[in-house]
Amino acid sequence: MQKLIIFSAPSGSGKTTVVKHLLTTMSDKMAFSVSATTRKPRPGEENGREYWFLSNEDFERKVENGEFLEHEEVYAGILYGTLWSEIHKIWDQNKAVVFDVDVQGGLSLKRRFKEDALAIFLRPPSVDVLLDRLRKRSTEVEHHLQERIAKANHELSFESRYDTVVVNDVLEETFEKCEALVNGFLNT
Ligand code: ADP
Ligand code: 5GP
Numbered sequence: 326m327q328k329l330i331i332f333s334a335p336s337g338s339g340k341t342t343v344v345k346h347l348l349t350t351m352s353d354k355m356a357f358s359v360s361a362t363t364r365k366p367r368p369g370e371e372n373g374r375e376y377w378f379l380s381n382e383d384f385e386r387k388v389e390n391g392e393f394l395e396h397e398e399v400y401a402g403i404l405y406g407t408l409w410s411e412i413h414k415i416w417d418q419n420k421a422v423v424f425d426v427d428v429q430g431g432l433s434l435k436r437r438f439k440e441d442a443l444a445i446f447l448r449p450p451s452v453d454v455l456l457d458r459l460r461k462r463s464t465e466v467e468h469h470l471q472e473r474i475a476k477a478n479h480e481l482s483f484e485s486r487y488d489t490v491v492v493n494d495v496l497e498e499t500f501e502k503c504e505a506l507v508n509g510f511l512n513t
Contacts, residue, residue: 333431335477337459446487
């Protein structure tokens with residue numbers, strides 16, 4: 326079973342929250358593709374769990390060696406990318422691969438894997454709610470927060486290119502909808 330489940334959305338929409346939940350309830354069926362990034366770890370993040378935290382030089386070397394399936398400069402000067410090694414490791418365990426990637430990365434994965442990929446766009450109920458969640462998460466210094474907010478409006482315009490859109494309003498309902506979508510996809 327070589328399947329992929331892609332979660333994309335603007336920062337603060339709830340991708341990490343939803344993906345973490347699915348990974349606890351459906352760990353027998355799926356595993357997380359740990360991306361590489363050049364951003365610094367947030368408090369509590371561990372190398373190899375949330376991300377592979379790389380220097381710019383190491384990231385560029387991996388790009389040159391063809392180790393990335395896709396990579397994007399998601400924010401100015403900050404690179405993120407999906408490693409082939411993660412995908413093969415998970416497929417070798419006979420599990421589907423779950424991605425938390427930006428909107429461009431999600432669309433490029435969908436283009437490549439077509440019907441083997443389920444691309445879910447997680448939309449916040451409104452831009453105001455998104456801003457509120459981002460501010461409450463308090464993980465970004467102000468100028469990074471402003472960059473994420475500026476990018477959010479652009480990213481929201483891509484939802485129609487996704488297989489399905491889930492509005493993340495009441496978290497429990499979002500969990501149920503996503504579980505149902507993923508189960509439906511994995512059972513076909
Ligand atoms: P992303 O990974 O898309 O950037 P997160 O999963 O980090 O988003 O969610 C952003 C913040 O919003 C987090 O503090 C999270 O706890 C909170 N959050 C996520 N979903 C909901 C929801 N449905 N209702 C209220 N808060 C939520
Ligand atoms: P954060 O810094 O909040 O963890 O993530 C910032 C953004 O980068 C999020 O939209 C996240 O989905 C995206 N991202 C994380 N990993 C990857 C990746 O491998 N490829 C791409 N294209 N985007 C990624």
